[in-house]
Amino acid sequence: MxxxxxxxxxxxxxxxxxxxxxxxxxxxxxxxGAIAVLLVSSLVPRHISKAVSITLGSLVALVSLADSIYxxxxxxxxxxxxxxxxxxxALDKFAVFFYVLFSIVALLTLLAGRELMNLDRGRIxxxxxxxxLSTSGAMLMASALDLIVLFLxxxxxxxxxxxxxxxxxxxxxxxxxxxxxxxxGGFSSAIFLYGVALVYGATGSTNLGQIFTFLANxxxxxxxxxxxxxxxxxxxxxxxxxxxxxxFWAPDVYQGAPSPVTGFMAATAKAAGxxxxxxVFYSGFIPFQSDWVPLxxxxxxxxxxxxAVLAVVQTDVKRTLAYSSINQAGFILLGLYAASAxxxxxxxxxxxxxSVVIVGAFATVGAIEKVLGKSGVQIEDLRxxxxxxxxxxxxxxxxxLAQAGAPFTTGFLxxxxxxxxxVSSKHYPVALIAMISAAIAVFxxxxxxxxxxxxxxxxxxxxxEGGMSLEDSQxxxxxxxxxxxxxxxxxxxxxxxxxxxxxxAVIVTIGLGIWAxxxxxxxxxxVLLF
Amino acid sequence: MIQYLPILVLVILxxxxxxxxxxxxxxxxxxxxxxxxxxxxxxxxxPSHEPPERFPVRFFLVAMIFVVFDIEIIFIYPYAVISKSLxxxxxxxxxxxxxxxxxxxxxxxxxxxxxxxxxxxxxDGDSTYEARTSSSTIRRVxxxxxxxx
Numbered sequence: 305m306x307x308x309x310x311x312x313x314x315x316x317x318x319x320x321x322x323x324x325x326x327x328x329x330x331x332x333x334x335x336x337g338a339i340a341v342l343l344v345s346s347l348v349p350r351h352i353s354k355a356v357s358i359t360l361g362s363l364v365a366l367v368s369l370a371d372s373i374y375x376x377x378x379x380x381x382x383x384x385x386x387x388x389x390x391x392x393x394a395l396d397k398f399a400v401f402f403y404v405l406f407s408i409v410a411l412l413t414l415l416a417g418r419e420l421m422n423l424d425r426g427r428i429x430x431x432x433x434x435x436x437l438s439t440s441g442a443m444l445m446a447s448a449l450d451l452i453v454l455f456l457x458x459x460x461x462x463x464x465x466x467x468x469x470x471x472x473x474x475x476x477x478x479x480x481x482x483x484x485x486x487x488x489g490g491f492s493s494a495i496f497l498y499g500v501a502l503v504y505g506a507t508g509s510t511n512l513g514q515i516f517t518f519l520a521n522x523x524x525x526x527x528x529x530x531x532x533x534x535x536x537x538x539x540x541x542x543x544x545x546x547x548x549x550x551x552f553w554a555p556d557v558y559q560g561a562p563s564p565v566t567g568f569m570a571a572t573a574k575a576a577g578x579x580x581x582x583x584v585f586y587s588g589f590i591p592f593q594s595d596w597v598p599l600x601x602x603x604x605x606x607x608x609x610x611x612a613v614l615a616v617v618q619t620d621v622k623r624t625l626a627y628s629s630i631n632q633a634g635f636i637l638l639g640l641y642a643a644s645a646x647x648x649x650x651x652x653x654x655x656x657x658x659s660v661v662i663v664g665a666f667a668t669v670g671a672i673e674k675v676l677g678k679s680g681v682q683i684e685d686l687r688x689x690x691x692x693x694x695x696x697x698x699x700x701x702x703x704x705l706a707q708a709g710a711p712f713t714t715g716f717l718x719x720x721x722x723x724x725x726x727v728s729s730k731h732y733p734v735a736l737i738a739m740i741s742a743a744i745a746v747f748x749x750x751x752x753x754x755x756x757x758x759x760x761x762x763x764x765x766x767x768x769e770g771g772m773s774l775e776d777s778q779x780x781x782x783x784x785x786x787x788x789x790x791x792x793x794x795x796x797x798x799x800x801x802x803x804x805x806x807x808x809a810v811i812v813t814i815g816l817g818i819w820a821x822x823x824x825x826x827x828x829x830x831v832l833l834f
Numbered sequence: 835m836i837q838y839l840p841i842l843v844l845v846i847l848x849x850x851x852x853x854x855x856x857x858x859x860x861x862x863x864x865x866x867x868x869x870x871x872x873x874x875x876x877x878x879x880x881p882s883h884e885p886p887e888r889f890p891v892r893f894f895l896v897a898m899i900f901v902v903f904d905i906e907i908i909f910i911y912p913y914a915v916i917s918k919s920l921x922x923x924x925x926x927x928x929x930x931x932x933x934x935x936x937x938x939x940x941x942x943x944x945x946x947x948x949x950x951x952x953x954x955x956x957x958d959g960d961s962t963y964e965a966r967t968s969s970s971t972i973r974r975v976x977x978x979x980x981x982x983x
Contacts, residue, residue: 339934342937346937429941
């Protein structure tokens with residue numbers, strides 16, 4: 305007590321670590337930008353506040369993207385990779401890679417959400433702010449070198465997401481899935497934190513660099529505490545990336561959340577989880593490689609198989625995409641399982657292509673929902689889409705085929721590279737499971753991809769039980785007129801921002817699938833600090 | 835054990851007083867029943883308006899605003915204690931923190947968190963209890979349209 309009083313009475317200035325603001329500039333831009341959006345939207349007249357907040361939010365994401373790209377060019381010079389903020393945050397090519405990825409996803413989400421979020425005027429500001437803040441948390445996760453900072457990022461990311469999922473006020477399913485996500489997310493955060501505590505107990509530090517040094521230089525007499533801590537961290541992050549057996553929340557939440565939010569969640573939250581997983585296990589726990597690598601292999605195998613098999617029996621498009629994203633998570637884990645630089649590069653390439661594809665795919669689903677005028681699209685509802693909305697049908701099919709790994713899309717090289725990395729690390733059984741699951745997955749991908757080209761009349765009976773109302777059957781006689789009207793609606797709404805997002809995703813997916821060299825070399829160069 | 839004696843005495847006295855009161859009122863009170871008195875839940879005056887009105891839960895928002903400032907205070911107190919050792923850095927950090935908080939408050943206010951809305955007065959003739967007499971206790975519940983106007 306007297307020590308405390310003496311401490312208080314003394315005026316000796318505390319020593320602060322030097323802070324390099326430029327290293328965490330993308331996070332800062334996101335946070336400051338979010339507050340600026342908050343301020344400006346509350347000061348401008350109400351009728352323009354929606355347009356102002358969306359425009360300003362997109363601008364913030366754009367500035368963050370520009371700064372991330374600037375950092376990426378900076379990090380090309382030797383010695384640019386370093387730990388900053390007293391070793392708590394890394395500024396390396398890996399972190400910068402994710403800065404760029406998260407900025408792009410935030411920008412796409414904001415543009416898609418402008419059209420596709422069913423929000424009243426005041427709420428759209430909150431949507432923008434939460435997306436920006438959530439992205440800043442994801443960036444912090446990707447660059448954290450300290451487990452506590454990592455947890456901070458995880459919480460910033462997750463808490464914003466819980467709210468985003470329940471954003472639409474007339475969407476009961478969204479609220480239900482928000483509660484589910486919140487409960488399971490809370491559990492996983494707690495488990496993660498307990499793991500951090502155990503790792504701290506075993507190694508005496510929460511800093512990944514110091515954990516690595518300790519583990520490399522000391523032989524632990526009994527490593528139970530450390531292994532339990534590692535396992536719990538794996539479980540906590542496994543929830544975020546929806547790896548089997550921690551995947552149960554994913555289908556419900558993906559289905560219930562508004563489509564742009566689902567795309568954001570599937571891209572950002574998953575990529576952030578993988579960034580953290582790669583960073584923690586490669587930077588910190590690599591001396592215990594022989595303990596965690598087999599575990600990752602088992603999880604990867606089960607994730608790929610369960611995701612592919614359960615997707616086959618789904619009837620809802622978003623639910624199918626959710627299982628497909630579980631399947632994809634297994635492939636990304638495969639790169640981690642390879643435990644080589646090649647594997648990390650393959651995982652990162654998979655992540656960036658998958659993020660673009662999934663944001664585009666869910667934006668497309670949102671746009672299809674809008675065209676069909678209902679929330680929740682069954683696979684049967686896609687019948688005749690190629691006539692009703694040719695652009696949407698084309699984009700949907702492209703993005704689905706990219707997920708299936710069709711050649712001339714980014715998805716092909718992504719899958720090929722991770723499997724190749726696993727094979728070159730001599731992990732044949734899991735590589736085999738990967739190929740089998742990819743074959744199973746092709747079935748449901750093709751089922752979804754072919755549905756827009758089927759004619760409505762053939763499936764009129766089967767889609768009647770899928771919720772066709774009396775009106776539909778009444779107007780069934782003059783359906784030609786209906787189709788014509790809907791084409792004109794589609795043509796009119798051609799140039800909204802959601803269309804831009806979808807088109808960008810399609811162009812990137814096909815363009816970088818054919819001209820693949822640059823992106824692969826970027827992903828391969830995005831190595832960790834240590 | 836002896837310490838508990840006063841409590842025991844108090845318990846006995848309280849029981850005696852309550853028992854005696856009930857007994858005395860039963861013995862000495864005048865008994866002149868009338869229909870209004872005998873009606874269930876009788877308590878004197880027939881209400882002219884339906885008491886359970888709908889009311890906006892505005893206080894919830896005000897409570898949320900309170901939480902915002904509550905959290906701010908939680909951080910300001912420790913800062914105030916060691917402000918000298920924190921120096922300029924601390925001042926800047928607290929300023930950043932304060933601005934953030936203020937932005938949130940401004941957003942709340944601009945979204946009408948402090949608007950209490952139009953005060954609604956119940957007008958004459960708005961009674962929902964016209965049918966209620968001392969002999970009938972049937973409550974007529976209004977449709978809600980009338981009071982909302």
